[in-house]
Amino acid sequence: MDVKLTxxxxxxxxxxxxxxTLLDALRENLGLVGSKKxxxxxxxxxCTVLIDGQRVYSCLALAVMQExxxxxxxxxxxxxxxxHPVQAAFIxxxxxxxxxxxxxxxxASVALLEEVQQGCASAVTPDLHSPPKLAELSxxxxxxxxxxxxxxxxAYNGIVAAVQQVVGQQPPSPMATVVGSRGAEExxx
Ligand code: FES
Ligand code: FES
Numbered sequence: 001m002d003v004k005l006t007x008x009x010x011x012x013x014x015x016x017x018x019x020x021t022l023l024d025a026l027r028e029n030l031g032l033v034g035s036k037k038x039x040x041x042x043x044x045x046x047c048t049v050l051i052d053g054q055r056v057y058s059c060l061a062l063a064v065m066q067e068x069x070x071x072x073x074x075x076x077x078x079x080x081x082x083x084h085p086v087q088a089a090f091i092x093x094x095x096x097x098x099x100x101x102x103x104x105x106x107x108a109s110v111a112l113l114e115e116v117q118q119g120c121a122s123a124v125t126p127d128l129h130s131p132p133k134l135a136e137l138s139x140x141x142x143x144x145x146x147x148x149x150x151x152x153x154x155a156y157n158g159i160v161a162a163v164q165q166v167v168g169q170q171p172p173s174p175m176a177t178v179v180g181s182r183g184a185e186e187x188x189x
Contacts, residue, residue, distance in 0.1 A: 003064050007032065008076030018064050022056075023047045025063035026073060034074035034103045038150075045149030048104035048111075049073045055111035055148075074103035077110065086110050089162035093171055097153035105149050109163050112145045116167075134167040 038046030
């Protein structure tokens with residue numbers, strides 16, 4: 001069937017089977033291979049994209065159900081001149097190693113910022129009547145709010161630091177983390 005999708009600001013018409021997922025439509029039909037297929041079962045977050053500003057696992061969404069919605073993939077976050085601030089912060093804070101999970105982590109982080117600005121609480125928010133503002137986001141809040149995105153390289157410290165930088169906090173320096181973990185190793189031995 002013919003399906004009209006709006007992806008990264010552009011209208012696209014695809015001729016696909018109704019069972020095709022949004023992830024496969026993006027990757028196989030539109031050549032947007034930034035969104036990754038990790039598990040294809042809604043368990044890893046590598047396929048995360050934004051639909052009308054909200055994060056969605058595109059491996060669990062049918063493409064035919066996305067007509068009339070604004071889809072943004074990692075390819076649509078930067079302008080021609082500048083990276084999205086979250087993308088820049090991932091680079092500055094070593095928020096990745098192999099990079100396979102990174103597009104999903106970045107899209108999830110962009111959505112996280114929007115959710116906090118809208119006053120959404122998380123499972124670790126102490127007072128549901130007073131959800132944190134961006135500048136007050138604790139490390140526990142950031143980790144909880146990104147818990148739907150797994151990283152097999154375990155680049156979590158850099159990912160959290162990147163979000164901290166974007167919300168105006170001072171992320172711990174990578175050297176402090178290395179020295180700190182070496183000190184802990186020495187104490188154990
Ligand atoms: S590929 Fe979609 S959640 Fe893993
Ligand atoms: S950077 Fe390799 S899986 Fe996350």
